[in-house]
Amino acid sequence: MADRYLNFTGTAPGRFLTRRLGLPQPAELRRWSAEYPSFEGVVLHLTAGEPKHSAELAEVLGRTGLDVRTGLDVRTGLDVRTGLDVRAEVEGPSESAARPAAIVLDATAVADVTGLAQVHAALHPVARTVAASGRIVVLGSPVSRDDHHQAAAQQALEGFTRSLGKEIGRGRTVTLVRVEGPVAAAESTLRFLLSPRSAYVSGQVIEVTAAETTAPADWARPLAGRTALITGAARGIGAAVAEVLARDGARLVLLDVPSARQDLEALAARLDGTALPLDITAADAAERIMDAVPSLDTLVHNAGITRDRTLAKMPADRWASVMDVNLASVLTTTDALLKAGALNRGGSIVATASIAGLAGNAGQTNYAASKAGIAGMTRSLAPRALADHGVTVNAVAPGFIETKMTAAVPLFIREAGRRMNSLGQGGQPVDVAETTAWFAHPASGSVNGQVVRVCGQSLLGA
Structure with a gap:
């Protein structure tokens, strides 16, 4: 918008x-382009x-x-x-x-x-x-x-x-x-x-950290020859992540719920990737992922939902659905893929937290809890994943990003979200995607356990 x-x-x-x-x-930001x-x-x-x-x-x-x-x-x-x-x-x-x-x-x-x-x-x-x-x-x-x-x-x-x-x-x-x-x-x-x-x-x-890193053959296409799986990839931030990783040379496997199949397949066709319509909360999700792509270099956990209510008005099903998608599926899928050795050494896991998880947000106890959980998982798992599997674990924490979801926010709340940061404006999905690509870079093996806010230095949060 x-x-x-x-x-x-x-x-x-x-x-x-x-x-x-x-x-x-606010000043118009100059972002990456071919020009x-x-x-x-x-x-x-x-x-x-x-x-x-x-x-x-x-x-x-x-x-x-x-x-x-x-x-x-x-x-x-x-x-x-x-x-x-x-x-x-x-x-x-x-x-x-x-x-x-x-x-x-x-x-x-x-x-x-x-x-x-x-x-x-x-x-x-x-x-x-x-x-x-x-x-x-x-x-x-x-x-x-x-x-x-x-x-x-x-x-x-x-x-x-x-x-x-x-x-x-x-x-x-x-x-x-x-x-x-x-x-x-x-x-x-x-x-x-x-x-x-x-x-x-x-x-x-x-x-x-002092961990060894691998310089790519081509800094302009650092992900060439590497395979990335992106969840929640059909639209919004997930689609932007797919486009940036494809630009950087990655082979893509794009996952989203079956109801988003049409958008998912269109994006996969445009980026020469593979569409994987799948509910990430399914009990056999990890097995089906490994059947589709037995070897991965980058796993991007982007899938997420909101079901906002104040705690007093939040029924158990609204709490559970957010926790299942935003946190439980990330934990179970990550555990299964690491245990099976499906992530190659030198690979990366990038999860999506949120500034709401760092600062809290009224009416989002379920969402904030799930995204704070992502930050906790990242910091705890990162040293062990690197030591045992040679895989880094990091998280992006978006602030106010201009998407269809934020476009539906009431005007005054939307304007407050846009202006309450040092840059005085909302971010774009590509901003989250670029940070994800940096985490996935083969030379970023020394960046591990980080939760980096992509929020224009929001006035909220740590």
């Missing part, structure tokens, strides 16, 4: 009126303190194909490698490619209050110069259990990045990435965040 307010604020009268009235001024596959403009690589992996990070950033400027001296504004006066170049009013598309700040060495002052010194002169729909990515380290000064400083980065994300505006996003091991393990994550694919991901803290 069209966001008329967003369209209005993009006009000259709309900008004037919203400024005068102090109303939100706009990567950012235009430079990427500033800054440091705070003396990170041990600065050269390695520069090498990783260099492989992205972006125009990376390293070694900026924040006191002079000069790039120490090229001598370019970056600050003079980017402070003009134009939206030219000279404005930095992104800033990557390596704060992995920050271990005390002095180090935090260096974070401020690095970003204070240049943060406002980032182009519209640009990115700021801060790299941090795991919080120490033994050094409370380091723990305080690294935890402070969370409050800093979340606050910066809420004030920076103009469609720009801010993310903190905690790197446990070699920076190379974060390459797929950095490529995702430093691209138009992450347009609706902001205010998140992503942990990257």
Whole structure:
């Protein structure tokens, strides 16, 4: 459904009126397209303190194909490698490619209050110069259990990045990435965040482990030769996930209830995939999946329903139906496929949580409980699935996404859902799909047990 307010604020009268009235001024987000596959403009690589992996990070950033400027001296504004006066170049009013598309700040060495002052010194002169729909990515380290000064400083980065994300505006996003091991393990994550694919991901803290990763033969088609099963695939978010995974080269098996057969088969035909009409809550669902596709690389649990009522008015059948589809089927299917070895080593499981499960929502005790359950499953299963089966487990937690379901929400509630985030607008199904594709990426083996909100940094939730 069209966001008329967003369209209005993009006009000259709309900008004037919203400024005068102090109303939100969302910027149109630039998402991935064949015509706009990567950012235009430079990427500033800054440091705070003396990170041990600065050269390695520069090498990783260099492989992205972006125009990376390293070694900026924040006191002079000069790039120490090229001598370019970056600050003079980017402070003009134009939206030219000279404005930095992104800033990557390596704060992995920050271990005390002095180090935090260096974070401020690095970003204070240049943060406002980032182009519209640009990115700021801060790299941090795991919080120490033994050094409370380091723990305080690294935890402070969370409050800093979340606050910066809420004030920076103009469609720009801010993310903190905690790197446990070699920076190379974060390459797929950095490529995702430093691209138009992450347009609706902001205010998140992503942990990257030291697990080994596999670089794809072709970063443009990283899922080539891999098979993905998507549940709830006939329409909405599931269909968007199918389209993005197909774009990235995956062979698709698309599952949805038999009543959605027509839409499911049409989508499968268009994407050269296989349609599997099946009720995921059926007792033999896992066996039928394995009969249809004995070997999988990616399992995407997207199927979900709502049956809203306040708890006092919710009969047992409405509670049970939501739990069966949204949580029980995910648990039983995942267990069966892992036990049977149907998921290949190096594979991934991506489940769908929700911001409702993280923050709660009136009238959705059943739905919120089921989606919080997904988050709990993800964090508990992830280390064991990786150790025992070589499979990662992660979850996306969508916020307000523009779908047929949200289009049916009453006007004022819908508008509140759209505006109550740092980007001031609803997300698109493709935003969830792009995050799912990042989790499914063969080079994302170091991303495990994460629950990442795709919500434009909603003002609700943790």
